[in-house]
Amino acid sequence: MLSRVADSVFWMARYMERTNGTLRLLRTNYISSQDEVQDFSWQPLLRSYSDAPAKEILAIGNDSPKVLEHLLLDRHNGASVFNNITRARENARAVQDHITKEVWQCLNDYYHLIRDKNIHVQLQQGDPVTALDSLIYHGMLYHGTVDITMARGEGFNYLNIGKFLERAILSADMLNIKLTELNYNLQQPVEVPALRYLLYSLSGYELYLKTHRGNFQADQVLQQVLYNDNFPHSVSYCLKQLFRYFERLETESLPESYKQLEFLIGRAMNNVKYSNIRLSDSEGLRNFLHQTRQELFGIAAAFNQYYFGNS
Numbered sequence: 001m002l003s004r005v006a007d008s009v010f011w012m013a014r015y016m017e018r019t020n021g022t023l024r025l026l027r028t029n030y031i032s033s034q035d036e037v038q039d040f041s042w043q044p045l046l047r048s049y050s051d052a053p054a055k056e057i058l059a060i061g062n063d064s065p066k067v068l069e070h071l072l073l074d075r076h077n078g079a080s081v082f083n084n085i086t087r088a089r090e091n092a093r094a095v096q097d098h099i100t101k102e103v104w105q106c107l108n109d110y111y112h113l114i115r116d117k118n119i120h121v122q123l124q125q126g127d128p129v130t131a132l133d134s135l136i137y138h139g140m141l142y143h144g145t146v147d148i149t150m151a152r153g154e155g156f157n158y159l160n161i162g163k164f165l166e167r168a169i170l171s172a173d174m175l176n177i178k179l180t181e182l183n184y185n186l187q188q189p190v191e192v193p194a195l196r197y198l199l200y201s202l203s204g205y206e207l208y209l210k211t212h213r214g215n216f217q218a219d220q221v222l223q224q225v226l227y228n229d230n231f232p233h234s235v236s237y238c239l240k241q242l243f244r245y246f247e248r249l250e251t252e253s254l255p256e257s258y259k260q261l262e263f264l265i266g267r268a269m270n271n272v273k274y275s276n277i278r279l280s281d282s283e284g285l286r287n288f289l290h291q292t293r294q295e296l297f298g299i300a301a302a303f304n305q306y307y308f309g310n311s
Helices: 003-035 043-049 054-060 064-072 081-094 101-114 117-125 128-149 154-181 193-201 205-212 218-227 235-247 255-273 282-306
Strands: none
Touching: 003 043, 003 064, 003 081, 003 128, 003 154, 003 193, 043 054, 043 064, 043 154, 054 064, 064 081, 064 117, 064 128, 081 101, 101 128, 117 128, 154 193, 154 218, 154 235, 154 282, 193 205, 193 218, 205 218, 218 235, 218 255, 235 255, 255 282
16 A cells, blocks of 8 residues: 555544544533533633634633634634544545545535534534534444445554544543643542543443442543553553554565554553552653653654655
């Protein structure tokens, strides 16, 4: 496969996974904003998913309709959902010969859905949750279409590498956002709503309740988000899936390129697997998430250099 094609497939998958994660986080945060009208602020989320200057973030930080429009539909916000879907579609258009017509049609429909005036009206004047649910549902349709129509070839491997790399970054980022809201203070005697909303954003609340029988504790939430190999959004699970699809590229890779990525992915997996996180060590937890995030971006940069031929 040409490096240009692999690059486009990889980024198509990353943008779509980023879209899914952002939509779920926005949905959860909006519901949270309705529960905690007095104290709720969107600023932690805006600092991660907006490229607006600090002054603008401060101005809209408590205005839910403006925040939703900025993070979902603002074409001038490089991190908006609209721009992510547009970039995914552009990458898909460039490699139509390497994806199925069903995947292309699904992405094209998604692009037209987010441009639909009804979505804009629901966000501003109706029920934003309905609009978000519509977009989330179409994202699930995309993932299902990929799964049942794409051939299990080299393109499918790059697609899943991009997907699980982006998902690992999102999980680490979402955890950091919620912990920042708590000032990394997890030794609280009562249930922390921020951690419950974190699990909602990662589609992990139901699994948590079934596993722990409703016994809600901060250390168990961390264990699920970081280490649970049965949870499809845990950092550990994502890294293992990333390595699984990367291994399938060995026969098509230059030996030195393969060894570079094998080392970086293996190191990230071991650093997560053998980490020893304690709730009392807030600085250690903060440093661990920062290190994990840097290693994930290092893996992305290595793919860019060794597999996609970009400097």
